[in-house]
Amino acid sequence: MRVKLLHEIHKAGLEQKPCYLNMLAEKVGVSHVAVKKHLDLMIEEGYAREINPNGKPVYLEITEKGIGVLNEFRKK
Secondary structure, three states: OHHHHHHHHHHHHHOOOOOEHHHHHHHHOOOHHHHHHHHHHHHHHOOEEEOOOOOOOOEEEEOHHHHHHHHHHHHO
């Protein structure tokens, strides 16, 4: 699930499109509550970050650490 979320965040960034919680929930087919729980952990661990923490919606981007994880999964 988290790799899928990282992939969608990265893809949105490459396409220069906004990425936010509800969009991710729709893309991966789970509730926004489930996505929020995963995102909170991913942000805490440094795999993604909030671009505008007080915004509505909060936009997200992948970090270098997150890109590293995606690259590792692509090698497998």
